[in-house]
Amino acid sequence: MREITRHALFWPVVALVALLAANTIYRPDFLGVTILNGHLFGAPVDILRNAAPLMLVALGMTLVIATRGIDLSVGAVVAIAGALSLSFIATSPNPGSVSTVLLAIAIALGVSLVLGVWNGFLVSVVGIQPIIATLILMTAGRGIAMLITEGQITTVTSPAFKTLGSGFWLGVPVATLVAGSVFVLVALLVRRTALGMLVESVGINPAASRLAGVKARTIVWTVFALSGLFSGLAGLILASNVMAADANNAGLFIELDAILAVVIGGTSLQGGKFSLSGTFVGVLIITTLTLTVTIVGISPLVTPLFKALVVIAVTLLQSPRIRESFAARARRRAARPEEVSV
């Protein structure tokens, strides 16, 4: 039992279960999943589908944070990727064709990767602090997206593109499948290669890592590039969900949600050890929370307040000091009967 409560993911999972339980009390059929027209339907499916873009962004953010960095530009990259893909489809002669859509996706992902590489260049070569370096793209990126959409909210009709955000495959939302596969790929990438260990090493002690011969520059560059790429993919899913490129609002504040998810998942903002599964739970908590607010009927305007409360609760429960004091209390309680018997 002690083993379980000490596990890094114990409290985040407890928070998630508590949230789900609260929703079930409010709406007893909350956890129910039905099959409608061969597709899975229900709140859990919604959560998994809505979580997909945040999951992608948070994956990249986890790796960036593990190297002691931060990527504030993810929301802007989301907007650029959406704007690029939809503008390309809108201006193409055949918006519905699969080849057009694939090309649009390739262009958007390519540009997102370049943007990530740009961030990595500023941080690892020029030596700008990550928060400042990515702030540049965070503000400039929305302007770029505006240029691409020429200030309009571009709407298009392309069933093939719509599949990415709203489609189902074998009954499961395509967005969930995409995010899930990327998650598995990244998990394999960091743990089957040495990337995970070297990322942690650079995050824990950059000076020692340098002397040990770790190519910190390449490592940092790689994680920023991945963060850009994953944000672009998230942008495609979000754009395909609404089939409109809104340069101002697409992915707005997603960087904050992603950072929250990473922190809830137990990866320290000081860098070092990271947990992808922790980030996964963190993303689910945040997405569930957003849905809860809708279900309970609270104005979406106060959603941030609820997020803040959950984040405070979970991070407090995870802090070593608080846990220590809990443990000490438990030990004292356990010790008392012995004293009586002596």
Place this chain on the structure above:
Amino acid sequence: MTSSETAERPVVQMTGISIEFPGVKALDQVDFRLFPGEVHALMGENGAGKSTLIKALTGVYGIDAGEILVDGEPHQFSGPGEAQSAGIATVYQEVNLCENLTVAENIMLGHEPRRLGAIDWRATRREAARHLATMGLDIDPASSLGAHSIAVQQLVAISRAMVVDAKVLILDEPTSSLDADEVAQLFAVVRRLRDEGVAILFVSHFIEQVYEISDRMTVLRNGGLVGEYTTAETDRLQLVSTMIGRSMEVLEDLHVSTAHTVAVEEGSTPYLQAVGLGRKGSVQPFDLDVYSGEVVGLAGLLGSGRTEVARLLAGADRADSGDTRINGVPVRLRNPRAAIGSGIAFSSEDRKAEGVVGDLTVRENIVLGLQAGRGWMRRLPARQVDEIVDKYVAALGIRPANPRALLRNLSGGNQQKVLLARWLATAPELLILDEPTRGIDVGAKAEIQKLVAELAERGMAVVFISAELEEVLRLSHRIAVMRDRDKVAEVVNTDDVRVDDVVELIASGGKH
């Protein structure tokens, strides 16, 4: 122990203290007493539990069993702040002060005299000056702390501890980075405080210093209490054997194996050749040859440029003049990575900041250098990693022998062994060791010295730096003498070369 002492009540009495960390029993039923007006040395190898005992006393760690009496009252501090208000002040190994603040601010931090709610800076400086005067320290309280030497900073740290009128002063390795004069200065202060009735707990790896300053000693080994001794009645050999708990074979072995025979053939090419290598503001251009199978010692005082030479050779700093040749071929060592690629391994003197990756496991730390060389895409196969790790954990006697333990949970000596393992795993041709034995215990020190001798015998080139001249002399075939950031002399080490000769070279700057 004298009868007067027994009559007195100890200011600190710890009984049956046990502390357990996951997988490690750090302290097991340890008793400890500290009397007013004594200097009490806490002795033991790395990992014996000295730091843990101090942290138990000052409330950094909670104790799992036992009792702590301060002035006869049971206490269980929840942190150093609480311990301090009860009169127990600690000065740690690494100076815990703010370099960018003034001396006065550092001393009075949190105790500044106030007037109308605001800090009275003039009174603060006056108070600080008074405390400095009691230490016999004549420095300007308004000067920035960073401008002073480590020794002065150490004394400032003690002044700071005494601001609260401490009854107990804990000095954890206060002398590890001080030179002889500075140690004398520190000891004068310690004696004065002792005569005023302060109980002083002194931790040091320097046995001579312990004999010079302490009245009594408590020896710990592997988290357990070995005994309490009166310093004057215990001889050095006895102390060292109780500390390491085994015969002195290792140490004696080494004396035999250090015949100063140079394994270098006439006219052969040195493995590494530095020609006019230098860096502005760091070290004057110097020439240095290091042959395979040879240990080259760098001797000199703290700040003489020993470390700077090592850093240039290892590519940790970039040279702005001169050449480096490996096997006669010029190479450019732009960064440590390039040096590693050329077969050079460099173990920094600053273990904590530049060596240890604390939150990674022992296993990961050992293979870090090797893996970094392969890049992140080609991960070392787990079986190969296991082989390497098992080999070095056994060969170097790393304790605990648990590759999954986090490196930060190991003692200093064992961390050093892990770092050595990291470098040896890269199979270097040249090993540069900057103060590899600093702050580690006698046993580990002897083991590391022995290892260095063996590596050279097997054909590795070694550059060995140590503040202890005896050690440099014992291990080196050739000694380069550094002074004021300049290489001033080079001597071939024969049996006739004595420590005094090297000291004289340092003092004279090589000019007779």
